Amino acid sequence: xxxxxxxxxxxxxxxxxxxxxxxQLTGDxxxxxxxxxxxxxxxxPNFPAEIRAPAGTLPGVSSFQLxxxxxxxxxxxxxxxxLVAMNPAALKANxxxxxxxxxxxxxxxxxxxxxxQKVGYEVxxxxxxxxxxxxxxxxxxxxxxVKALEGFALSKKDAERSKNMFALGLLSWLYHxxxxxxxxxxxxxxxKKPDIAKANIAAxxxxxxxxxxxxxxxxxxxxKPAKLAPGVYRNISGNQALAYGLIAGSxxxxxxxxxxxxxxxxxxxILHELSKHKRFGIRTFQAEDEIAGVGAALGAAFGGxxxxxxxxxxxxxLKAETVxxxxxxxxxxxxxxxxxxxxSTGMPTKTEQTDLLMAMYGRNGESPLPIVxxxxxxxxxxxxxxxxxxxxxYRTPVMLLSxxxxxxxxEPWKLPxxxxxxxxxxxxxxxxxxxxxxxxxxxxxxxxxxxRPWAIPGTAGLEHRxxxxxxAENTGNISYDPNNHDRMVRVRQAKIDGIATDIPxxxxxxxxxxxxxxxxxxxxxxxxIAAAVRRIRRxxxxxxxxxxxxxxxxxxxxxxxxxxxxxxxLPEINLGQLALLLRARFLVDIxxxxxxxxxxxxxxxxxxxIQDVIDSE
Amino acid sequence: MKDFKTDQEVRWCPGCGDYAILxxxxxxxxELGLKRENMVFVSxxxxxxxxxxxxxxxxxxxxxxxxxxxxxGLAASRPDLSVWVITGDGDALSIGGNHLIHALRRNVNLxxxxxxxxxxxxTKGQYSPTSEVGKITKSTPMGSLDKPFxxxxxxxxxxxxxxxxxxxxxxxxxxxxxxxxxxxxxxxLVEIYQNCNIFNDDAxxxxxxxxxxxxITLRLEHGQPIASASKAVxxxxxxxxxxxxRSAVSEEEILVHDAHRTDPSLAFxxxxxxxxxxxxxxxxxxxxxxxxSYDELMAEQLQEAVGERGPGDLNDLLLGGDTWRIS
Numbered sequence: 001x002x003x004x005x006x007x008x009x010x011x012x013x014x015x016x017x018x019x020x021x022x023x024q025l026t027g028d029x030x031x032x033x034x035x036x037x038x039x040x041x042x043x044x045p046n047f048p049a050e051i052r053a054p055a056g057t058l059p060g061v062s063s064f065q066l067x068x069x070x071x072x073x074x075x076x077x078x079x080x081x082x083l084v085a086m087n088p089a090a091l092k093a094n095x096x097x098x099x100x101x102x103x104x105x106x107x108x109x110x111x112x113x114x115x116x117q118k119v120g121y122e123v124x125x126x127x128x129x130x131x132x133x134x135x136x137x138x139x140x141x142x143x144x145x146v147k148a149l150e151g152f153a154l155s156k157k158d159a160e161r162s163k164n165m166f167a168l169g170l171l172s173w174l175y176h177x178x179x180x181x182x183x184x185x186x187x188x189x190x191x192k193k194p195d196i197a198k199a200n201i202a203a204x205x206x207x208x209x210x211x212x213x214x215x216x217x218x219x220x221x222x223x224k225p226a227k228l229a230p231g232v233y234r235n236i237s238g239n240q241a242l243a244y245g246l247i248a249g250s251x252x253x254x255x256x257x258x259x260x261x262x263x264x265x266x267x268x269x270i271l272h273e274l275s276k277h278k279r280f281g282i283r284t285f286q287a288e289d290e291i292a293g294v295g296a297a298l299g300a301a302f303g304g305x306x307x308x309x310x311x312x313x314x315x316x317x318l319k320a321e322t323v324x325x326x327x328x329x330x331x332x333x334x335x336x337x338x339x340x341x342x343x344s345t346g347m348p349t350k351t352e353q354t355d356l357l358m359a360m361y362g363r364n365g366e367s368p369l370p371i372v373x374x375x376x377x378x379x380x381x382x383x384x385x386x387x388x389x390x391x392x393x394y395r396t397p398v399m400l401l402s403x404x405x406x407x408x409x410x411e412p413w414k415l416p417x418x419x420x421x422x423x424x425x426x427x428x429x430x431x432x433x434x435x436x437x438x439x440x441x442x443x444x445x446x447x448x449x450x451x452r453p454w455a456i457p458g459t460a461g462l463e464h465r466x467x468x469x470x471x472a473e474n475t476g477n478i479s480y481d482p483n484n485h486d487r488m489v490r491v492r493q494a495k496i497d498g499i500a501t502d503i504p505x506x507x508x509x510x511x512x513x514x515x516x517x518x519x520x521x522x523x524x525x526x527x528x529i530a531a532a533v534r535r536i537r538r539x540x541x542x543x544x545x546x547x548x549x550x551x552x553x554x555x556x557x558x559x560x561x562x563x564x565x566x567x568x569x570l571p572e573i574n575l576g577q578l579a580l581l582l583r584a585r586f587l588v589d590i591x592x593x594x595x596x597x598x599x600x601x602x603x604x605x606x607x608x609x610i611q612d613v614i615d616s617e
Numbered sequence: 618m619k620d621f622k623t624d625q626e627v628r629w630c631p632g633c634g635d636y637a638i639l640x641x642x643x644x645x646x647x648e649l650g651l652k653r654e655n656m657v658f659v660s661x662x663x664x665x666x667x668x669x670x671x672x673x674x675x676x677x678x679x680x681x682x683x684x685x686x687x688x689x690g691l692a693a694s695r696p697d698l699s700v701w702v703i704t705g706d707g708d709a710l711s712i713g714g715n716h717l718i719h720a721l722r723r724n725v726n727l728x729x730x731x732x733x734x735x736x737x738x739x740t741k742g743q744y745s746p747t748s749e750v751g752k753i754t755k756s757t758p759m760g761s762l763d764k765p766f767x768x769x770x771x772x773x774x775x776x777x778x779x780x781x782x783x784x785x786x787x788x789x790x791x792x793x794x795x796x797x798x799x800x801x802x803x804x805x806l807v808e809i810y811q812n813c814n815i816f817n818d819d820a821x822x823x824x825x826x827x828x829x830x831x832x833i834t835l836r837l838e839h840g841q842p843i844a845s846a847s848k849a850v851x852x853x854x855x856x857x858x859x860x861x862x863r864s865a866v867s868e869e870e871i872l873v874h875d876a877h878r879t880d881p882s883l884a885f886x887x888x889x890x891x892x893x894x895x896x897x898x899x900x901x902x903x904x905x906x907x908x909x910s911y912d913e914l915m916a917e918q919l920q921e922a923v924g925e926r927g928p929g930d931l932n933d934l935l936l937g938g939d940t941w942r943i944s
Contacts, residue, residue: 036941181939227943234938244934251931258694260686278922280929283694283915287686288719295683295716296690299659302677303695325680415940418931457675457691457698460654465623465669467678477625478670 003212004219010069011175011223012077015167016094017086019062020052022164027064029168029185033177035235035412038225039068042527044076044600045408049265049348056110056118061093070224074527074534076409078602084167086110086141089119100133105170107163109142137216141166148206152199162203169207176222179208231414238377238406239266241413242336243273245384246308247280248418249334252385253392254425255306257282260296262289262315265348266404267338270310290318294335298322301331302466304428304456306388310336313355314345316362316399324363326397327492329466330443330452333397334387338407339523341598350598351404353523356577359399360552366489368496370394371551373401375526378413380406383549389424393502394495395451401551403573405524405600429453429462434474440464443476450495452476500553506561510544511537517614518565520590522548522578525571525601532606536614543610551578554585562588569593569613571606621646621653623673634785634811635664638732639671645792646672649699649799656699659688661713664739664813665705665732682713685720685729689911692726696912699799702729707737710746710766718775724803726910728795731768731808732785736817749893769888769903772806773881779805780884781902785812786825790900797902803910823895835860837887837901842871848897850890858886860897876905 013030017023024045034041044065053060067077082103085091087110098104111124125131126138145163146156165186172179183201190197211217236244250257259282261271275284283300287293294309301307309319316337326333339355341347359371370390374383380402391398433453434441442464443452455462464476470488472479479485508518521529526547533545546561548554562568562582569591570579576592583590593609595601621643629635646656656674660666662681669676679687684702692700702720709717709731720727736754737743743756747768751760772780779801783794791809798805810821823829831846843850844863849871853859858872875883884904890897 032939036939038941038943230943232936232940232942234936234940236938247929247934248931251929256694258690260690277929277934278919279926280934281919283919285690285693287689288715291683292686292689292716292719295679295686296693299677299687299690299692300694301690302657302687303691303698305690305694307690321680322683329677415935418935421931457657457695458654460652463653463674465658465672465676465678467669467676468680469678 003217006219006221008221008223009071010067010073011082011221012065012067012080013082013084013171014063014065014080014094014097015084016061016063016090017164018055018089019048019050019060020055021062021086022161023062023064023086026164026168027066029182030171030177031066031235031410032181032185033172033179034066034068035233036181037178039070039223040073040226040228041066041068041235041411042073042076043067043410044405047349056087056089056115058089058093058119061090063090063094068223070226072226072228074531075600075603078604084171086163086167088115088121088125091125092119092121098134102134104131104134104136105167106136106138107141107167108138109140139170139210139216144206144210145203148202149199152195152202154199159199162200165200165203166207166210169204169209170211171207172204173208173211174217174220176220179204228412229414233412233414235410236378236413237408237410238374238380238402239269239338239408240273241378242374242380242384242400242402242407243270245381246270246274246334246388247277247282248381248421249385249388249424250280250282250306251418252421252424253306253388255304255392257308258297258300258305259284259308259310260287260293260300261285261310262287262293264290264312264315266340266407267310267312267315267336269407270336270338290315291322294319294322294333298326298331298333301326301333302457304454306334306392307332308334308336310338312338312340312348313342313358316355316358320363323369323397324365324367325468327363327367327369328468328470330395331397332391332395332454334391334400335397336400336402339401339403341596347598349404351524351600352573352596352598353403353525354574354577354596355401356551356574357580359401360581366493368493368552369396370398370496370499370553371401372398373523373549373551374406375523375547375549377406377409377411381413381416385421385424386549389422390499392424392426393451394449394499395454396496401523403524426454428459429455430459431461441474441476442466443471444474445491445495450491450498497553500556503550503553503555505557506546506548506555508544508546508561509533512542515542515544516566517610518544518546518561518568519610520546520548520562520568520570522551522572525573528601528603528606529571531603532610535603535607536610541611541614543614548578558582559586562586562590567591567613569610571601571609573601621673623671625670627671628667629664630815632814633664634734634813635668635732637785637788638730638791638809638811639668641788641791642795643672645795648796651699655697656701657691658701658703659684659691660703661705661708662739663705663708663737665703665811666708668703682708682711683716684708685713685716685727688727689720689723689725693912693915696726696916700727702727704729704731706731706733706735706745706747706768710768710771714746718771721772721775721777721804721806723911724778724908726802726804726912728798728805729807731806732811733768733808734811734813734817735820736813738813738816742816767888767891768808769891770885773885773888773904777806777904778803778906778908779902780904781806782808782810782900784810784821784824784900794902797905801905803908824898833895833897835890835897835899837874837876837899837903839874839876839902839905841874842868843874843887843899844871845897850887858883858890860890876902878904879906
C-alpha cells in the first residue's frame with residue numbers, strides 16, 4: 001500500500017490523558033525529537049494541581065500541547081490540529097478546543113462502559129455520529145502495546161503503562177520525527193533496569209511500525225526544519241533558563257549564590273535545578289517556610305553572597321516584610337515570582353500576570369524596588385542576569401516576574417557563549433569613605449548610582465550596624481528626625497528611579513512607521529501579541545508592537561512612545577494592572593484587554609481585538 | 618583589651634536587666650580572642666534586640682522573630698564568622714517559634730541568647746509565651762489563659778545540641794555559660810532570666826533574694842551532684858527524678874549531672890523540675906553534645922560535588938543538554 005507524504009508548514013498536537021498516563025513525558029519526548037530535528041517549537045503543558053486525581057475523571061486530565069513549524073513561531077498554537085486522547089475523559093475535556101476537521105487519535109481500548117460513564121457518556125462517541133465533524137482514528141493502543149510486549153516478563157499492568165511510548169512511536173512515524181534520541185533517552189532512564197528499557201523501546205517501535213503498516217494512517221506528514229539564526233541550540237523551559245541565568249549571574253558577578261527557598265508550584269523546579277549545581281559553589285537551602293527562605297537569603301547577602309529566593313504569588317505575600325527590610329538596609333536580593341492564578345491558593349498550575357501591583361507596592365511604607373519581567377522561556381535566562389546586575393550594582397532587592405506559562409513552556413534557545421556575557425561584578429567596600437579619612441559611613445551614597453557601599457562582615461575597620469528602623473544619611477544611625485525621614489524616603493525612591501538611565505529604551509516594532517495603533521505588552525503575552533500582529537500585517541493592516549521588560553523603573557522614553565500613537569492597546573492576563581500604572585503616570589487613555597482564564601491569549605483572539613481597535617473611531 | 622562599646626547612647630530603661638547582660642558580654646567577648654570584624658550580632662525586635670547597636674562589631678537589627686532565619690543564611694555561608702543571635706521571649710517563642718526550632722534541629726553554628734523577662738516590654742506590657750497563667754496585663758485584664766512554654770524543654774525537644782540557662786544578676790555565672798556556649802560548635806541556646814523593672818519587676822526575685830537563692834538554685838555542672846544548699850535531685854521510685862530535702866539523702870544518692878549524654882531524656886527531665894512558684898530552679902548547662910554543624914555539612918557537599926566532577930563551568934552547563942547546530 002503506498003502511503004502519501006504531505007508537506008505541512010506547521011502542526012499543533014495536543015496529547016491528553018490521565019495525570020498518571022505520562023502525557024507530560026510523552027509530550028517532552030516528542031518535543032525533544034522535534035527540537036533535534038530542527039523545527040521551531042513552543043509548548044504548553046496543562047496539568048492539574050493534584051498529584052493523581054481518580055483515574056478516568058475529568059479533573060484528572062493532563063495535557064501537553066506542542067506547536068512546531070518550518071518557520072519561526074511565537075506561541076504554542078491557538079487550537080490543536082491533532083488531539084491524542086488516551087481515554088474518554090481526555091476526549092471530553094478537550095473536544096471544545098478542537099476546530100472542525102481536526103484529527104482525533106483515540107485509544108479505543110479505554111472507551112469502556114465504566115470509563116464512559118465516569119464522564120457522562122451514555123454511548124461511546126467513537127460509535128455514534130457525535131464526532132462526525134472531526135477525523136477520528138480509533139486505535140487499540142493498550143491492547144496493541146500489551147501484545148507487543150508479550151515476550152517480556154511484565155505484568156499486564158506494567159505492560160499497559162508503556163502505552164504512552166506506543167503513542168509516541170505512532171506520532172513519531174506520523175510526523176517523521178527522529179527516533180534515536182528517544183531510544184537513547186529510554187536506555188539512560190532505565191539504565192538500572194535494562195528489561196524495562198527494552199520493553200519501552202519495544203512499545204515505541206511497535207507504535208512506529210503500526211503507523212507504517214496500518215491502513216488507518218494513509219498519510220504521513222513532513223515538516224521541514226526551520227531556518228533559525230545560525231548557532232548552537234537546545235530546547236529549554238522557562239524555569240530551567242531562569243535557573244541557568246541565576247548561575248550565570250553568580251558567575252558574572254563573582255558572588256557565590258545562596259538560594260533560600262520553599263517548594264511551591266510552579267517555582268519548585270528552580271530550587272531543584274539549582275540544587276544540582278553545587279560545583280558552582282551554590283548553596284541551596286530548603287527553609288522551613290517562605291519567610292525563612294527569604295530571610296536566610298538576606299542574611300547571606302549581608303555576608304556578601306548573591307542572595308536569591310524563588311516562589312509564586314502566595315510566597316511573595318509572605319515575604320513582604322523581609323523584602324521591605326532588604327529595601328531599607330539596601331542589600332542586594334533577587335526575589336523570583338513565578339506568577340500563578342490567584343487570589344489565595346487560586347489555581348496553582350495555571351498562569352496569570354496578577355502580581356504586578358503587589359510587586360510594585362506590596363510592602364508597608366514607600367518601599368520601591370526594580371521589577372524585571374521575561375517575555376519568553378529563553379528570555380528567562382537574560383532577565384535573570386539583568387536582575388542580578390541591577391541588584392548588585394544598586395544594592396537593592398529586585399523582583400523577577402515570570403509566570404507559569406513561561407516556567408513550564410519550552411522553545412529552542414540559541415545558546416550564548418559564556419565569554420560574551422557581561423561582567424557585572426562590583427567591589428566590596430574596603431576602607432573609610434568619609435572626608436576625615438578614618439570613619440566609615442555605611443550610608444554615604446555613590447553620586448551616580450545613589451547606592452551605598454557594601455561592606456561585609458570580616459572587613460576590618462568597617463564594623464557597623466544596620467537595621468529596619470529609619471536611619472540618618474551617611475552614618476546610618478537610627479534617626480527619627482522628621483526632615484531626615486522625608487529625605488531618606490525620597491532618596492530611596494530616587495535611587496530606583498535613576499536606574500532608568502541604565503536600562504535600554506523601549507523599542508517599537510513598526511516596519512513602515514505608519515501605524516496609528518500600538519499594542520503594548522509585558523511578560524509572557526509577548527508571543528501571542530507578536531503572532532496576532534503578524535496576522536494583522538499579513539492581511540495588510542498596520543499596527544506597532546512594543547514590549548516592556550523593565551516594569552520599574554520604566555524605560556525613560558516610555559511616555560514618549562505611548563503619546564506617539566492614537567491608540568494604545570494593552571492586553572494583560574489580569575484586570576489591567578500595568579494599564580493602571582501607565583494611566584496614572586502618563587495620563588494616556590490606555591485601552592485594556594483582559595482575560596483571566598489561567599491560560600495564555602490566543603493569537604486569533606488578539607488579532608480580532610487589535611482589528612477592532614484599528615477599525616474603531 | 619579591646620573595647621566593644623559603641624558611640625551610641627544606650628536607651629534601655631534605667632534599672633533594666635539588659636545593662637548587666639550587655640556589660641557581661643562586652644567584658645567577656647575579648648576573652649574569645651576573635652577579631653572584631655569577624656563577629657556579627659543579629660537581633661529581631663524587642664528591647665533585647667536593640668543589643669547589636671551597643672556592640673562595636675557587625676550587626677543586623679532585623680524583623681520580629683526572623684533573626685534565627687537571617688542568621689542561618691549568614692552562618693551557613695560564612696563559617697569564618699562568629700554569629701550571635703539576640704532575642705527575647707516574645708521574639709523567639711511567639712512569632713519566631715518556628716524559626717527557632719528549625720535552627721536548633723539544623724544545628725546552625727550560632728549562639729542564641731534569649732533574654733526571657735516573661736513579658737512584652739517594648740510594646741509596653743502585654744503577656745508573653747513565658748508569662749504565668751492568670752497574669753494580668755494590658756491585653757489580659759482578666760488574666761492570661763495560655764499555659765507558658767518552658768524554653769529549655771522546647772529547645773531539647775527541638776533536638777538542640779547545647780541548652781543552658783543563666784541569670785542577668787549573676788555576672789560570673791553568665792560569663793561561664795557564655796564561655797561554654799561560644800566554645801560549642803553548632804547552635805548554643807542560652808536562656809537568660811532578665812528583669813524588666815518597668816513592666817514585670819522582680820519576676821525572678823526568689824533567684825536573687827539572698828535569703829532564698831541558695832536554697833532554690835540547683836546549679837548544673839557536668840560531673841557534679843545536682844543540689845542546692847538545702848535540696849537535692851535524685852532518682853524517683855517511678856523511674857523519673859525528684860527534688861528532696863538535702864538532709865533526706867546520702868551524697869551517693871544525689872544525681873550527678875551528665876551534660877554530654879547522647880540521650881536528651883535526663884536533660885529534659887531536669888528542665889521539667891521548673892514550676893511556677895520557683896521552689897527549685899535548675900540553672901547552668903543542661904545539655905552539650907557534639908554533632909556536625911549545618912555549615913560544615915553544607916560545605917562538605919559542595920566539596921564533594923567539586924571533587925566528583927571538578928568546579929562548575931558555565932559553558933559546559935549551557936551545552937549540557939541535547940544541543941544541535943544551525944549553520
